[in-house]
Amino acid sequence: MPLTVFLAEIGGHEVAQHYLADMQSVADDSDLTFFARAIAMRARSDPEHADTKEFNDLVDRWMAANPGSRFALQQKAGSLASAAQDAAREENLKQARQLRTEAIDLYVRSLSRYLQKDGTYSYFQIDGYALVHLGITLAEHGQKEQANKILDAVLLQLQDKHATRRHYLHIATIHAYRGDYDAALHELDAAYDVGWYSVWTFENYTHNWFPELKNNVRYQQIINRVKQRNAKTLAHVLVREAELSEE
Secondary structure, three states: OOHHHHHHHOOOHHHHHHHHOOOOOOOOHHHHHHHHHHHHHHHHOOHHHOOOHHHHHHHHHHHHHOOOOHHHHHHHHHHHHHHHHHHHHOOOHHHHHHHHHHHHHHHHHHHHHHEOOOOOEOHHHOOHHHHHHHHHHHHHOOOHHHHHHHHHHHHHHHOOOOOOHHHHHHHHHHHHHOOOHHHHHHHHHHHHHOOOOOOHHHHHHHHHOOHHHOOOHHHHHHHHHHHHHHHHHHHHHHHHHHHHHHO
16 A cells, blocks of 8 residues: 555644654655554554554564664653553553553653753654653653643643644643643644644543543534544545556
């Protein structure tokens, strides 16, 4: 399957370019296709079970081939953090703590060059999703002071500056994790207004971090609107792909 179709399957070309743009150690298009396939597989899976064994195996193989990539480190960290949440739900607290420790280590390694003197990170120099994930994972690990320092810094840096759907989604994630669902829904509405078209990541957040939103009528209305937009986007890309293959 062409790489462009994989990119479409995770919500459009822009999302894929966001993931792939900073992979300095990628050698050729086959590596790009390999990682795009892993991400597409995650996107196609049930959001409640997005970190499948097959996806994790692919990321492990990709990390072995590209050990210096911060994106590979962050993907693995996200998988470990998700596994820690599953372990905690099953009351396997020792395993959950070990998995969170490993996840935090990978997040910190991936962000190390962007650490500022005050112990926070510059949001606009990095991929903000990893920064938000690090803050939440630290909070779940009991390091709430450091977690709040990181998350508050994100909110401060984005104050009056957020204009892209990614910015709105990161702010929504922080508000929802802190239990301020009205503020989170306001940001999700704003994300939709500026073109939000792929829900799988946020639905995975909802499953892991704030399940209280699942039955919220306003939340479901927003998610359904985004899904409808994504279906139209994917259909358009696939038609165009078929047209190009016939030329």
